[in-house]
Amino acid sequence: MFRILGQSFTAGVVTEPPPDHEDTELARLGIELRRLIDARFGRSLAIRQVDAGSCNGCELEIHALNNPYHDVERFGLHFVASPRHADALLVTGPVSRHMETALRRTWRAMPSPKFVIAAGECACNGGEFGVSYASCGAVENVLPVDVKIPGCPPMPLDLLKGLLGALRTA
Amino acid sequence: MTQSDARSPLAGGSPPSDPAGSSANRPQTGADEPSARPRRFDWLSEFLARLEDEHIVAHRGDARILAPAHRLVLDPEDWAVAAKLAAAMGMRHAGLWADPLDDGETEAGTDEPCIRVRACLEQAGDYLVIETDVPLNRPLLGSQTPVYPGLDRLERHAHDLTGVVFTGHPFDSTQDRPDERRWTRHQAWPAERFPLRHDFPLRGETTRRTPADTDYPFVRVQGAGVYEIPVGPVHAGIIEPGHFRFHAMGEEVLRLEQRFGYVHKGIEKLAVGRDPAGLIRLAGRVSGDSTVAHAWAACQAIERATGCAVPPRALTLRAVMAERERIANHLGDIGAICNDVGFAFAHVQCARLREQWQRRSHELFGHRLMMDALIPGGVVHDLSADAFLALRQDHAALHRAVEPLFDVIDDHPSLDDRLIATGILSLTDARALGCTGYVGKASGLRFDVRRDNPYPPYDGVRVEESVETEGDVAARVRVRMAEVRGSLWMLDRLLDALPEGAIAVPLPAAPPGAVGLGLIEGWRGEILCFVRFDVAGHIARYFPRDPSWFTWPALERLILGNIVPDFPVCNKSVNGSYAGQDL
Numbered sequence A: 001m002f003r004i005l006g007q008s009f010t011a012g013v014v015t016e017p018p019p020d021h022e023d024t025e026l027a028r029l030g031i032e033l034r035r036l037i038d039a040r041f042g043r044s045l046a047i048r049q050v051d052a053g054s055c056n057g058c059e060l061e062i063h064a065l066n067n068p069y070h071d072v073e074r075f076g077l078h079f080v081a082s083p084r085h086a087d088a089l090l091v092t093g094p095v096s097r098h099m100e101t102a103l104r105r106t107w108r109a110m111p112s113p114k115f116v117i118a119a120g121e122c123a124c125n126g127g128e129f130g131v132s133y134a135s136c137g138a139v140e141n142v143l144p145v146d147v148k149i150p151g152c153p154p155m156p157l158d159l160l161k162g163l164l165g166a167l168r169t170a
Numbered sequence B: 001m002t003q004s005d006a007r008s009p010l011a012g013g014s015p016p017s018d019p020a021g022s023s024a025n026r027p028q029t030g031a032d033e034p035s036a037r038p039r040r041f042d043w044l045s046e047f048l049a050r051l052e053d054e055h056i057v058a059h060r061g062d063a064r065i066l067a068p069a070h071r072l073v074l075d076p077e078d079w080a081v082a083a084k085l086a087a088a089m090g091m092r093h094a095g096l097w098a099d100p101l102d103d104g105e106t107e108a109g110t111d112e113p114c115i116r117v118r119a120c121l122e123q124a125g126d127y128l129v130i131e132t133d134v135p136l137n138r139p140l141l142g143s144q145t146p147v148y149p150g151l152d153r154l155e156r157h158a159h160d161l162t163g164v165v166f167t168g169h170p171f172d173s174t175q176d177r178p179d180e181r182r183w184t185r186h187q188a189w190p191a192e193r194f195p196l197r198h199d200f201p202l203r204g205e206t207t208r209r210t211p212a213d214t215d216y217p218f219v220r221v222q223g224a225g226v227y228e229i230p231v232g233p234v235h236a237g238i239i240e241p242g243h244f245r246f247h248a249m250g251e252e253v254l255r256l257e258q259r260f261g262y263v264h265k266g267i268e269k270l271a272v273g274r275d276p277a278g279l280i281r282l283a284g285r286v287s288g289d290s291t292v293a294h295a296w297a298a299c300q301a302i303e304r305a306t307g308c309a310v311p312p313r314a315l316t317l318r319a320v321m322a323e324r325e326r327i328a329n330h331l332g333d334i335g336a337i338c339n340d341v342g343f344a345f346a347h348v349q350c351a352r353l354r355e356q357w358q359r360r361s362h363e364l365f366g367h368r369l370m371m372d373a374l375i376p377g378g379v380v381h382d383l384s385a386d387a388f389l390a391l392r393q394d395h396a397a398l399h400r401a402v403e404p405l406f407d408v409i410d411d412h413p414s415l416d417d418r419l420i421a422t423g424i425l426s427l428t429d430a431r432a433l434g435c436t437g438y439v440g441k442a443s444g445l446r447f448d449v450r451r452d453n454p455y456p457p458y459d460g461v462r463v464e465e466s467v468e469t470e471g472d473v474a475a476r477v478r479v480r481m482a483e484v485r486g487s488l489w490m491l492d493r494l495l496d497a498l499p500e501g502a503i504a505v506p507l508p509a510a511p512p513g514a515v516g517l518g519l520i521e522g523w524r525g526e527i528l529c530f531v532r533f534d535v536a537g538h539i540a541r542y543f544p545r546d547p548s549w550f551t552w553p554a555l556e557r558l559i560l561g562n563i564v565p566d567f568p569v570c571n572k573s574v575n576g577s578y579a580g581q582d583l
């Protein structure tokens, strides 16, 4: 127990903003995000993430959104387990043909109003994989997409900016 | 485990590698190995003798074409027997892949369109590739799965993509029927069409919507009180898609069957016709968390095929990136395993360290995951003197940070309660399936490519042995912690011995039909990669074999008898890659 307390105490709070350029930006983005979420979704935005065929690089960076540096829950964003609880569908990867139906069904299971965010180069335009016998390419070939977040994979800050964009248009 | 035992106080390794390049360069690791290594391939003559006893003709031409592996060409009717003999000698199966030669322009000696099947075996750190051709119009080959159960999915994958039929393939170890079940194929193309053949267009043959694969014949367990839990393909967290079918009684898992292929993107077909640089970009996206390891394996295969002498500085920088990747992933996973049993403290601390680590990767190697940092013939980013210092400080800082943390994780009653004796993979199962990496090591298999078939720069630096015998989740956590320490120690040795010189050379043109084999110890274990060029110097075949092919089936076994709620933590402790095996 003491070891744990000791460690927590020495590591301190790393949640940004500590003093560097990037992090001021994070705080600014976060606050704006928070305001928009308050206005549009009653204080929180529930996101259902679906990997529709990614290489798993995008997932790693989405995970990083939840680490103590970014801690997006403080801005009212949280990831939910069921599409029934979700406001937004965050899709990564090109849509593999084998995931096509599962993705459509997930989207259909979400209550309206809902919007779809394509995260990563693959989801935006097919990326390295494109359209093939095994892949439908970009998410918009399968579902209506509201916002695209490019990057391979998008960095956590890009993801936040993209979510902000999503709320502006939603 | 105490804090200091893995942090070996031994002096640094000798300077990495001579500049002779990557192929055929296999020095002995020298005196700091506890037991002197037997001579390379000293078992081969016995294997050949046993083949002869069975009247199997091993055609020997071009034995070194896939160096460092030894190559043997067999007749198709001897395929299954050869595997039986290999298994009897205790060899590990490192994978099988099929290569359709049906485009009419292939090398001499294959006028008839055929499918060339290759399998890779390993014994005492030496690799043996066996090879055979089956005619395209009657592609029958004996299955090796009866003696190597880990091969089941690779054979079914080979069938789904090329059409080779493995006869005598067991459905299940308990039943004696041929397994004609699809693996990688769902409903995107019909059973009688094979995407890797040349008459199959990359774009596919239909644009209709792909229906769900609803009638896959799962094995059923019946009996009073037995119920099924289907999970996936879309899971509850931020993870890759796949389907798990549990049969449970009460809380106890009676059977787990996996159904994958959901993220099949046609990587092997996409590789066809690419130039080497394009292939490496693709290889870096086989499994995003192993981007460095897969890119390196593909580079190595290409460089061996073309006889490229990669500058030593580039090789050391590749190793620096590979060890960084290992540390980042282990940190993330150790935290996630603790989180799965409700120990959020470790999760948060590990995530914090991982984030710092990734930021440095971004700063020095241009990418948080170090994607696209390797190119054929070298690497993209050099290290400046400042970067060098920053890394040294990072290593020291991470070392200071993980020691107290690992100390807590290693010895915390509430973690012990959940992790010890959970998800035990027996040594027998691990060996039968061919598990490598932390899954194999936690069950007593010490194999590590970096030590047992060292490729530069690992031939000049000592690779810590981190082996446990319990095979449970706790053992896998301990192996991962030891690997973090070992890699940290090694990173400093690599930096100290960083050779001067160029970081890349132009890749020589590939001889027509050149082939190469890459073998890299990724953070999950041994990655095998096969590359064949066509006559014009483009890629004709690319096959990356992620270690997950063998650790996923291990999960099916180690979960048996555990309770359903322990599945997440068992799964995380193995952490197979879906993308890496669905391709």
Ligand code: SF4
Pocket: A053, A054, A055, A056, A057, A058, A092, A093, A094, A119, A120, A121, A122, A123, A127, A128, A151, A152, A153, A154, B285, B288
């Ligand atoms: S965008 Fe890049 S990281 Fe994301 S799934 Fe595609 S290849 Fe992987």
